[in-house]
Amino acid sequence: MNEDRITVRNALKDGDLFTRLSAVFMGVGMLGHRQVVKGLLVFLFEVAFVLYMATTGVHNLGMLPSLGTEVQGKVWNEAKQIYEYSAGDNSQQLLLAGVITCFVIAGFAVLWILQMRHSYSLQKRIERGEEIPNLRRDIKNLFDGNLHITLMTLPCLGILVFNVVPLIYMISMAFTTYSKEGEHLILFDWDGVNQFVRVLNMNGNIGRQFWQVLAWTIVWAIFATFLNYILGMALAMVINRKDTKGKAFWRFCFVLSIAVPQFVTLMIMNIMLQPSGAINVLLQNLGLITEPIPFWTNATLARITIIVINLWVGIPYTMLQVTGILQNIPGELYEAARMDGAGPVKIFFKITLPYMLFVTTPYLITSFVGNINNFNVIYLLSGGGPTQVGDTAGQTDLLVTWLYKLTIDQQYYNLGAVIGIMTFVILTIVTLVTYRNSSSYKNEEAFM
Amino acid sequence: MDNQVAKNKLSPSRRIANLLIHIMLAVLAVIWVLPIVWIVLTSFRAEAGAYTTTFLPQGYTLDNYIRLLTDRNVLNFPKMFTNTLIISIFSCVISTFFVLSVSYSLSRMRFGFRRPYMNLAMILGLFPGFMTMIAQYFILKAMGLTEGAAIRIGLIIVYCACAGLTFQISKGFFDTIPKSIDEAAFIDGATQWQVFTRITLPLSKPIVIYTVMTAFIAPWVDFIFAKVLCRANADQFTVAIGLWNMLQKEYIYQWYTCFAAGAVLISIPIAILFLYMQRFYVEGMSGAVKG
Numbered sequence: 001m002n003e004d005r006i007t008v009r010n011a012l013k014d015g016d017l018f019t020r021l022s023a024v025f026m027g028v029g030m031l032g033h034r035q036v037v038k039g040l041l042v043f044l045f046e047v048a049f050v051l052y053m054a055t056t057g058v059h060n061l062g063m064l065p066s067l068g069t070e071v072q073g074k075v076w077n078e079a080k081q082i083y084e085y086s087a088g089d090n091s092q093q094l095l096l097a098g099v100i101t102c103f104v105i106a107g108f109a110v111l112w113i114l115q116m117r118h119s120y121s122l123q124k125r126i127e128r129g130e131e132i133p134n135l136r137r138d139i140k141n142l143f144d145g146n147l148h149i150t151l152m153t154l155p156c157l158g159i160l161v162f163n164v165v166p167l168i169y170m171i172s173m174a175f176t177t178y179s180k181e182g183e184h185l186i187l188f189d190w191d192g193v194n195q196f197v198r199v200l201n202m203n204g205n206i207g208r209q210f211w212q213v214l215a216w217t218i219v220w221a222i223f224a225t226f227l228n229y230i231l232g233m234a235l236a237m238v239i240n241r242k243d244t245k246g247k248a249f250w251r252f253c254f255v256l257s258i259a260v261p262q263f264v265t266l267m268i269m270n271i272m273l274q275p276s277g278a279i280n281v282l283l284q285n286l287g288l289i290t291e292p293i294p295f296w297t298n299a300t301l302a303r304i305t306i307i308v309i310n311l312w313v314g315i316p317y318t319m320l321q322v323t324g325i326l327q328n329i330p331g332e333l334y335e336a337a338r339m340d341g342a343g344p345v346k347i348f349f350k351i352t353l354p355y356m357l358f359v360t361t362p363y364l365i366t367s368f369v370g371n372i373n374n375f376n377v378i379y380l381l382s383g384g385g386p387t388q389v390g391d392t393a394g395q396t397d398l399l400v401t402w403l404y405k406l407t408i409d410q411q412y413y414n415l416g417a418v419i420g421i422m423t424f425v426i427l428t429i430v431t432l433v434t435y436r437n438s439s440s441y442k443n444e445e446a447f448m
Numbered sequence: 449m450d451n452q453v454a455k456n457k458l459s460p461s462r463r464i465a466n467l468l469i470h471i472m473l474a475v476l477a478v479i480w481v482l483p484i485v486w487i488v489l490t491s492f493r494a495e496a497g498a499y500t501t502t503f504l505p506q507g508y509t510l511d512n513y514i515r516l517l518t519d520r521n522v523l524n525f526p527k528m529f530t531n532t533l534i535i536s537i538f539s540c541v542i543s544t545f546f547v548l549s550v551s552y553s554l555s556r557m558r559f560g561f562r563r564p565y566m567n568l569a570m571i572l573g574l575f576p577g578f579m580t581m582i583a584q585y586f587i588l589k590a591m592g593l594t595e596g597a598a599i600r601i602g603l604i605i606v607y608c609a610c611a612g613l614t615f616q617i618s619k620g621f622f623d624t625i626p627k628s629i630d631e632a633a634f635i636d637g638a639t640q641w642q643v644f645t646r647i648t649l650p651l652s653k654p655i656v657i658y659t660v661m662t663a664f665i666a667p668w669v670d671f672i673f674a675k676v677l678c679r680a681n682a683d684q685f686t687v688a689i690g691l692w693n694m695l696q697k698e699y700i701y702q703w704y705t706c707f708a709a710g711a712v713l714i715s716i717p718i719a720i721l722f723l724y725m726q727r728f729y730v731e732g733m734s735g736a737v738k739g
Contacts, residue, residue: 096586143641148557151549151644155612156565158546162609163572166583238473243466253477255726259719260484261669263688264711267695268487271704276499278486285503312480320726373576375672400576407582408676420579427574 008113011120019119026112029119034132042115049108057101064098067091067176067189091188092178099169103160174417181412195418206415209393209402210422216303217398218426221371223307224314229364231311232318233356239319240326251323254316262313266380269309270296299395302382306396310377325359326352365434369427375400399423491708498704512709523703525710527683528690531600535686536667538604543611543663548656551615552644555622556630569613581676588677599677599684606673607666621655622648654728661725665718687714 011019018032026046030039068089077084122132133141142150174195178188201207239250257265272278275292283289295305329352337347378384378401384394392410393402399419407416486503493500494507516525554562584606588594593602625648633643649656667674671688678684685693687710693699694707 092586093590096583096590140639144639147640147644148553148559150641151553152565152612155546155550158605158609159572159612162584162587162605163580163613166580166587167572167575169583169586170579235476238469241469243462244469244473250473250477254480255723256484256719257480259722260711260715261665261688261718263669263671264487264691264715265483267692267707268483268711271498271695272483272486274499278503281499281501282503316480320729369574375576375578379672400578403576403579404672413582416582417579420576423579424575428571431570431574 006117006121006124008116011116015120016123019116019123022115022119023112026115029115030122033119033122033126035122035135035138037135038138042111045108045111049104052104056097057104060094060097060101063089063094064101065190068094068187071187088186090186091176092186095172095176095178096169099165099172103165103168170417171421173413174421176414178413179415180410185411191414195414199415199418199422205390209391210419213393213397213399213402214422214426216396217372220303220307220374220398221368224310224371224374225364225368227307227311228314228318228367229360232315233322235315236319236322236326237352240323251319254319257312258316258320262376263380265313266309266376269312270381273305296382297386299386302386302396306377306381309381310374313377321363322356322360325356328359329355361434365431368430372398372423372427373400374398375404379404399426487708488712490705491712493705493708496701496705498700512705513713516706516709516713519706523690523694523699523706524682524685525687525690525706528685528687531684532667532686532688535600535603535607536664539607539667540660540664542604542608543666544656544660546608546611547614547618547659547663548649550612551618551622552648554615555619556627556644556648557640569615572610572613578672578676581673585676594677596681597684599681602677603667603674603686606677607663607670611663618652618655618659621652625651658725658728661721661728665721668714668718 012023015029016032019029021032022029025043027039027042030036030042032039068091070089075084125132175191175193176188177184177191179185198204198206199210202211235254238244239247244250273295274280275294275297279295280289280292284292294301296302333351333355334347337351342350375398378396378398382394382396384397384401384405386396387394392405392412397405400423403416403419403423406412406419489505491512492508492510493505493512494509495505500506520526553559554566585594588602588605591602592598593605629647629651630643633647638646668687671686671692674686674689675692678686678689691707691710691714694703694710700707
């Protein structure tokens with residue numbers, strides 16, 4: 001049966017004239033096998049690709065190894081008060097063009113393989129005397145058996161162009177000298193793994209900051225995730241107690257705080273906790289303190305403040321999500337446990353907690369990942385500060401906020417890209433270990 | 449009925465515990481509500497400036513709101529509001545379509561690219577969101593979408609482009625709809641498209657509403673992408689950047705109370721949307737869990 005399988009190799013070996021010709025002139029296989037419109041479309045794609053490669057593609061690929069050599073001229077324009085640049089090589093644009101060209105070639109290769117297989121399968125079907133679907137049937141099928149193609153093409157294109165391509169582009173930046181350091185902003189070169197070595201080297205300035213930021217990032221993520229989870233669950237259970245009056249009112253009080261946009265509450269918190277902000281004023285007026293508490297300028301205090309405020313932000317979220325699940329725990333479980341004489345503590349540890357963990361493991365992982373990448377809380381609250389002289393990373397900076405500072409503020413693009421990759425590596429390890437073992441991933445098919 | 453009797457005759461220790469719990473809840477509720485009350489009071493504060501020597505305002509006025517809505521010279525709040533509204537309407541329509549399409553395909557159809565796609569989505573989700581921001585900016589620049597009114601299109605694209613990666617919640621919901629319903633429809637000659645639009649979507653009202661609202665709210669609360677894309681183009685500012693700017697050194701003294709007013713004005717509709725949406729979210733989540 002191996003000979004009948006629809007593969008490119010078989011297509012080249014056993015294909016008829018049309019099938020083999022389509023290795024060079026794409027779409028001919030379809031043209032020759034009664035699918036004229038599709039064949040023409042595919043052939044047009046090939047023409048477009050050849051034109052693209054001839055006009056810019058080949059040039060783009062050629063520039064990729066050197067990333068350009070021509071230095072730009074820089075002239076001060078007195079009238080406009082800006083520097084005007086004469087045309088030279090712009091490595092950043094060349095790199096981007098190179099990456100895009102690679103993607104275009106990869107896309108073309110996929111199309112080539114698909115059309116080879118398709119024309120071979122058409123040929124086989126004609127040989128077997130089966131009917132070849134005409135264009136109308138094909139289009140109809142796009143809304144039936146092939147609906148996923150119709151539905152997913154645009155979203156996939158969006159992801160490809162605005163997520164995958166930028167990501168590959170940023171990753172490749174990590175291996176260059178693209179940085180304000182040494183004036184490599186316009187013309188830069190490949191640099192191997194030098195930046196990785198620099199970041200991982202504990203004795204260097206950047207390396208020291210990296211390990212410090214990494215340690216705080218992990219401490220932060222653990223505190224933020226688990227404190228929120230435990231306290232949020234406790235709150236939900238207290239409100240759900242049979243004896244608690246006015247459940248809806250309490251719930252509303254807490255939910256109100258998440259209904260307000262997060263960036264607004266965070267900015268308000270920042271202002272309230274300034275040396276002359278409302279909290280210090282309140283405490284001073286009450287006579288509890290004489291000097292303002294330095295919430296944002298003392299490193300340890302700033303870290304504690306951030307974790308506490310994050311509790312303020314996060315507990316209602318957890319409460320909301322947990323409430324629904326708590327109410328879903330089958331009542332018979334509790335009945336049975338009470339019959340057997342289990343006390344409330346035992347019931348919590350033997351029934352509630354295992355059930356919650358079973359259901360919320362994916363939520364815990366997502367929130368851990370979310371906290372490692374929690375840009376808003378840090379950036380809007382402390383801005384990463386306080387920062388020691390000579391450092392680019394502040395004492396409360398997470399890897400993500402440091403990445404932001406390195407790229408947007410400092411323009412150390414290569415270092416920023418390295419930090420991004422390191423964040424990814426850490427998250428991958430955490431996620432792979434836990435997520436792949438979680439029940440909802442394994443049993444995904446079970447729901448159907 | 450034994451329980452009912454027991455409830456009416458609580459033991460003293462139980463009563464004290466109940467009292468303590470209610471007091472604790474009250475204290476917590478005050479902590480959670482206080483900042484919100486404070487910002488509302490600040491928005492009506494008569495004294496200018498960011499910091500005052502009293503916790504509560506000394507005088508109350510409506511001027512902050514009037515100035516916020518009429519001052520069009522420095523920070524044009526009405527303009528920011530329309531900008532954000534336009535962006536959020538477009539991106540809401542597009543990304544809802546993306547999210548629901550992808551979720552339906554992944555939940556209901558089987559094709560070779562399905563597993564790789566889900567794994568890829570998981571991997572992409574692990575990269576810091578704005579690691580790609582700079583590169584996205586360069587790509588949009590190459591497309592000519594970083595100047596003038598085109599910034600709006602750029603922002604819409606940025607908010608929608610990756611919507612296809614956030615399918616988890618709605619896919620989970622679709623998964624809980626019994627497949628036998630689809631099969632019955634197929635036997636009656638329905639196509640996949642008809643099943644999607646006439647059966648699955650109507651059955652998924654909570655999750656559709658949830659998706660629409662999250663997509664609508666996103667542009668109002670994001671300020672990182674908007675800040676990078678708009679840079680100094682004050683004409684194109686969204687509400688979030690505008691409010692953020694009001695707290696920067698050069699504006700804070702003049703604009704602080706207006707910031708509070710703006711925060712209140714923006715928060716009210718979003719809070720209403722959120723409280724409304726939360727019901728559907730909980731419904732959607734429990735739907736996915738029950739299966």
